[in-house]
Amino acid sequence: YAQQQLVCEACGCVLAEGLLTTTYTDEGQLREVSYSQSTGQREQQSRCLQRGIRRVQDLCKVLQLPAVFEETAVSYFRRALQLPAFHLVSLEKKELLGGCCVFVTCRQHNWPLTMGTVCSLLYAKQELFAGVFQSLQQELGLSVPALSLADLVKTHLGSFRLLQRGADVPAPFAEDKEKLVARTLQVVELASETWLVTGRHPVPIVTAAAFLAWQSLQPPGRLSCTLGRFCKLAGVDLPPPAYLRLKELLEILLRMASQLAWLRVFRLDKKTVVKHVGELLQHRVFLLKKAFCEQGEEEEEEEKEQGAAAPGEGSAGCLPAGQTEQEQEQEQGCSSRGKRRGEAARRPLLPPCLTKPRKRLRTAAPSASDSALGGDDPISDSEIEQYLRGAEEIRALQQLKAW
Amino acid sequence: SSFKDDVSTNHQPFASMNFYDVDLPIQTTEDVTVSSLFAQPKELSADFSSVDLSFLPDVTQENKEQNLPEDGCEVQEVLDESGSRSEESSVLTEESSSSFPEARCPSPEESGACPSLTAMTPLTPVTPASEGSKILPQLQNIVSTVNLACKLDLKYIALHARNAEYNPKRFAAVIMRIREPRTTALIFSSGKMVCTGAKSEEQSRLAARKHARVVQKLGFPARFLEFKIQNMVGSCDVRFPIRLETLFLAHRRFSSYEPELFPGLIYRMVKPRIVLLIFVSGKVVLTGAKERSEIYEAFENIYPILKGFNKS
Numbered sequence: 001y002a003q004q005q006l007v008c009e010a011c012g013c014v015l016a017e018g019l020l021t022t023t024y025t026d027e028g029q030l031r032e033v034s035y036s037q038s039t040g041q042r043e044q045q046s047r048c049l050q051r052g053i054r055r056v057q058d059l060c061k062v063l064q065l066p067a068v069f070e071e072t073a074v075s076y077f078r079r080a081l082q083l084p085a086f087h088l089v090s091l092e093k094k095e096l097l098g099g100c101c102v103f104v105t106c107r108q109h110n111w112p113l114t115m116g117t118v119c120s121l122l123y124a125k126q127e128l129f130a131g132v133f134q135s136l137q138q139e140l141g142l143s144v145p146a147l148s149l150a151d152l153v154k155t156h157l158g159s160f161r162l163l164q165r166g167a168d169v170p171a172p173f174a175e176d177k178e179k180l181v182a183r184t185l186q187v188v189e190l191a192s193e194t195w196l197v198t199g200r201h202p203v204p205i206v207t208a209a210a211f212l213a214w215q216s217l218q219p220p221g222r223l224s225c226t227l228g229r230f231c232k233l234a235g236v237d238l239p240p241p242a243y244l245r246l247k248e249l250l251e252i253l254l255r256m257a258s259q260l261a262w263l264r265v266f267r268l269d270k271k272t273v274v275k276h277v278g279e280l281l282q283h284r285v286f287l288l289k290k291a292f293c294e295q296g297e298e299e300e301e302e303e304k305e306q307g308a309a310a311p312g313e314g315s316a317g318c319l320p321a322g323q324t325e326q327e328q329e330q331e332q333g334c335s336s337r338g339k340r341r342g343e344a345a346r347r348p349l350l351p352p353c354l355t356k357p358r359k360r361l362r363t364a365a366p367s368a369s370d371s372a373l374g375g376d377d378p379i380s381d382s383e384i385e386q387y388l389r390g391a392e393e394i395r396a397l398q399q400l401k402a403w
Numbered sequence: 404s405s406f407k408d409d410v411s412t413n414h415q416p417f418a419s420m421n422f423y424d425v426d427l428p429i430q431t432t433e434d435v436t437v438s439s440l441f442a443q444p445k446e447l448s449a450d451f452s453s454v455d456l457s458f459l460p461d462v463t464q465e466n467k468e469q470n471l472p473e474d475g476c477e478v479q480e481v482l483d484e485s486g487s488r489s490e491e492s493s494v495l496t497e498e499s500s501s502s503f504p505e506a507r508c509p510s511p512e513e514s515g516a517c518p519s520l521t522a523m524t525p526l527t528p529v530t531p532a533s534e535g536s537k538i539l540p541q542l543q544n545i546v547s548t549v550n551l552a553c554k555l556d557l558k559y560i561a562l563h564a565r566n567a568e569y570n571p572k573r574f575a576a577v578i579m580r581i582r583e584p585r586t587t588a589l590i591f592s593s594g595k596m597v598c599t600g601a602k603s604e605e606q607s608r609l610a611a612r613k614h615a616r617v618v619q620k621l622g623f624p625a626r627f628l629e630f631k632i633q634n635m636v637g638s639c640d641v642r643f644p645i646r647l648e649t650l651f652l653a654h655r656r657f658s659s660y661e662p663e664l665f666p667g668l669i670y671r672m673v674k675p676r677i678v679l680l681i682f683v684s685g686k687v688v689l690t691g692a693k694e695r696s697e698i699y700e701a702f703e704n705i706y707p708i709l710k711g712f713n714k715s
Contacts, residue, residue, distance in 0.1 A: 115663045130664045143655055146648060147663070198647050198683040199666035351644050351683045373584065375608030384616045387566045387581065394562060 048094060049081055056098040059121065063113065069105050076101040076140065085139050096124050096132045104136065107144045112151035114203060147202055149188055156206050157181050161235035162214075172221025173233060175214055183213035186281045187249065193288065194252045195351035201241055207231065208245035216277035223271060248352055255347075256280050256287040292349035536706040540637035540689055540698050544600060545607040547632045551594040551615055551625040560590065563621050579614055586610035590618065594625070597633075604632055604695065635692040639702065641685045643713045650681065650712055670705065677701035681709070 006015045056077050060070040077098055080086045086097055099122045106113040115133075119126050137144055161167050163177040187209035191197050197205055211230045215222045227246060231238040250270045257263045257273055257280060266272065273280075280287060347355075389397070557577045561569035567579045567590075577590040586600035588611070598614060601607035608630060618625045647668045651660040660668040667688075670679040675697040680688040687705065692698045 115661075126664075130661075133661075133664075134659065137659065145655075146651055146660065192648075195644060195683065197662075198645075199662055201663055353682075353684045354644060373603075373606050373609055375605040375612075377609055379609075379613055379616055383583075384613065384620050387564055387617050388620055389563050389565050393565075397562060 049078070052077055052081065052094060052098050055095070056102055059099060059102045059118075062121065063102070063106075065102070065106065065111070069102070069109065069111070072108075073098075073101040073105040076104060076136075076142075079140060080136055083139050085135055092128065093132055096122060096129050097136070099124065100129065100133045100136045103133065104142055104144055107147065108142075110145065110148055110151055112148055112155050114147070114152070116203065149192065149197065149202055149206070150185060152202055153184050153188055153206050153209075154181055156203065156236075157184060157210055159236065160210070162230075162233050169233060172218065173225070175217060179217060180210065180214055183217060183278075183281070184210045186284075187213050187277075190252065190281065190284055191245070191249060193284075194292075194349060196245065196248050196252070198351060199353075200245070201239070204239040204241035205245050207236065207239060207242045208249060210234075211242075212246065212249055212274065212277065215274050219275045223274060250274075253277060253280055255291045256284065259287050259290040288349070292347060536641075536703060536710075538639050538641065538702070538706070540639040540687075540702045542602050542635060542637050542695065542698070543688075544634075544636040545602065545604060545632060546597065546599045546634040547601075547607045547611055547630060549596050549598070549611050549615065549630040550628040551590075551596055551618060551623070552628050553594045553624050553626070555590065555592050555594055555618065555623055555625075557590070557592050560618065560621055564617060566617070579617065581610065581613050581617075584610045586614075588614040590614070604635075607632060632693060634690065635695060635698060636688065636690040637692070637698040637702075638686065638688045641687060641706065641709055643685050643709075644683055645681060645685055645709055646712050647681065647683055650708070653712075654708070672701050672704060674704075675700050679705055681705070685709075 007013070008015065053074055056073050057070055060073060080097055080101065081094075086094065099118045103113055103115065103118050105111075115126065115129060118124075119129050122129070136142065157163060157177065157180060160177075162169055162173060163175060163180060167174075184206070188197075188206060191205055191209060208227070211227050214230065215225070225233075227242060228238055231242075247270075250273060253273050254268060254270070257268050257276060260279070260283070263276060263279075268276070555577075557569050557571070560577050560579075561567045564579065566581060567577045569577045574589075575591065579588045579590055580586070581588075584601050584606040586598055586607070588599075589597040596611065596614060598607055598611040601610050611630060612627060615625050615627050647660050647662075650670075651658045651668060654670065657672065658668055658670050667680045667682045670681055672679060676691060677689055677697055678691045679701060680690075687702065687709075689698045689701050692701070
């Protein structure tokens with residue numbers, strides 16, 4: 001028979017049982033009260049904070065992040081939740097806050113976690129996530145470095161089923177991971193240099209680049225495979241912009257190919273150029289310089305050609321097949337000049353939004369009357385009266401509303 | 404400051420206009436046709452910062468010595484699309500593209516004339532046509548508020564005005580639109596009103612007055628108190644593509660560039676306190692200004708930064 005005795009730490013005096021309790025309710029029940037309960041440690045943390053911290057920890061475990069990430073993310077979360085900007089927001093936003101902290105931590109360690117991934121894990125709307133992320137950055141004064149595309153390539157390709165050994169993939173489709181990563185990196189770098197990356201979603205670029213790289217490593221069996229099928233084989237989603245990115249990449253490669261003498265004879269198109277991607281990547285620095293001129297240079301070349309009044313000045317082409325309509329027009333207009341020049345045209349290297357503007361550019365000239373308006377101009381009664389309803393109209397409306 | 408009379412440095416475009424003296428056939432402003440004065444689709448009222456000066460004859464060296472006692476070195480930068488260029492070291496030079504980097508401005512020593520005597524002063528204070536950038540941001544939207552200082556019956560307004568809509572379940576204000584200036588006003592039952600859509604401060608004030616006048620005509624004792632411009636939005640085009648990633652790296656402190664979220668870079672300038680949206684195409688949106696000068700100043704601050712990245 002053992003009874004719990006309470007002993008004074010200072011003097012060693014044994015107190016009779018029942019003389020000292022931690023909470024009066026427990027006195028009645030003769031139950032021990034744990035330390036954390038008696039000091040109210042857990043009560044000091046709101047349930048919201050506790051839940052949030054647990055969510056952050058779970059996220060880190062799911063993403064298999066290093067332990068130090070978890071500590072950082074939790075500390076950000078604690079700090080953020082204290083601020084009025086986050087303390088008083090909706091529960092929905094608080095749920096996203098934890099994900100944001102994890103996301104920021106990953107970015108700061110150059111761990112290529114995309115917003116898309118975090119949002120899908122949290123079942124969150126990306127707009128809401130974006131708002132919370134931006135507030136977090138501002139409130140805590142955090143510096144979030146840019147997403148490293150190179151790292152993203154490595155992690156994204158790492159998830160491709162196609163590259164995993166033992167996966168049941170048909171022989172012509174299987175590929176060595178190191179080789180594919182290396183070539184994809186080169187293609188992504190090329191995309192970056194030719195303005196295909198700035199301002200665009202990163203994942204579709206990586207997907208398109210990986211597809212192109214994969215095709216070019218063994219063209220014979222793979223040219224007939226579509227981007228969609230490739231993504232299915234790889235076990236990844238096909239992001240819609242990837243098709244466009246692929247198209248843009250092929251256009252760049254075709255321009256580069258036009259500068260290689262021994263490729264010009266082949267009259268390459270979007271399919272056949274894939275076979276030569278390796279070569280093109282090898283000489284890309286040289287080819288880019290030859291295929292594209294500086295923006296200023298193009299204007300100079302145009303000035304020199306001030307003789308002819310043909311529409312497509314300064315960009316005569318001997319480009320191989322795969323031109324746009326616009327380029328073909330220019331070619332017809334200045335084929336004579338092109339022959340004189342004797343080499344393929346050099347167009348400035350510009351982002352696609354500038355070379356193919358989708359919107360009709362509005363040269364919105366404010367009307368002369370508008371510009372001459374003064375803030376204190378007189379206002380005529382008739383002008384205002386046009387906005388008022390007549391009695392008949394009102395009666396009719398009221399009858400309508402009565403229904 | 405809107406007047407730039409400083410001639411101490413070269414290549415300074417001058418906001419004030421300097422015509423030649425008597426010996427040359429000067430046309431007074433009345434003679435110059437309106438179309439040539441307002442050649443630019445820019446936000447200008449009656450100022451002269453983008454005047455087409457092609458009507459003035461070219462000045463040759465002999466001419467200059469004979470006729471010019473002064474003003475040998477001041478240049479009016481003209482944002483002119485006519486494409487003509489005068490190659491001489493004459494005082495008048497036209498730029499055919501707004502991105503042309505250098506002004507052809509002869510120094511005081513070159514022409515042997517003494518500087519800065521304006522033969523004619525502009526009629527209105529001139530907006531600075533951006534020394535260095537020669538690009539003028541265009542105002543796109545002005546948001547202003549005014550207090551009509553009387554309680555309003557929104558249902559009554561919606562019933563009696565043609566240009567008003569009111570859905571209390573969606574939003575607790577009447578949305579009123581007028582055609583000239585093309586603007587929208589949010590009118591609250593407290594009598595407060597927000598006016599959006601105008602392209603200049605004057606237009607915004609006029610529009611707000613018109614909206615208030617409609618409310619008055621409906622029978623409310625509306626006044627027009629504490630009119631204030633709350634926000635101004637401008638936009639322009641630097642005409643060259645911008646490497647946003649590089650800009651972000653160099654100006655991390657002020658920039659937010661998340662291509663996953665938004666294709667542009669968000670630059671929060673501290674002085675003046677303006678937010679700029681910078682896009683890869685070279686188009687820039689500036690917002691957060693309470694005064695027009697803040698927009699111009701912000702653009703002047705960002706232009707050399709953007710130009711710097713263009714060189715690489």
